[in-house]
Amino acid sequence: MDQGRYYDYYDEYSAYMDINHVQLADGIPNSSCTDTCLHLFTCIRCGEEEGKSINLTEF
Numbered sequence: 001m002d003q004g005r006y007y008d009y010y011d012e013y014s015a016y017m018d019i020n021h022v023q024l025a026d027g028i029p030n031s032s033c034t035d036t037c038l039h040l041f042t043c044i045r046c047g048e049e050e051g052k053s054i055n056l057t058e059f
Contacts, residue, residue: 006038
């Protein structure tokens with residue numbers, strides 16, 4: 001299940017920060033220059049969480 005942007009879980013204020021600034025710290029090289037965004041996905045069966053890069057042009 002998609003839980004939204006991974007960056008929103010960094011701290012209590014990160015959800016309000018500009019996406020271009022937050023992408024500088026996401027660990028994905030050049031993500032601030034591309035149409036990708038790191039989202040947090042949670043398995044509905046076991047609760048395991050994983051960050052996955054998604055392409056924003058697909059939405």
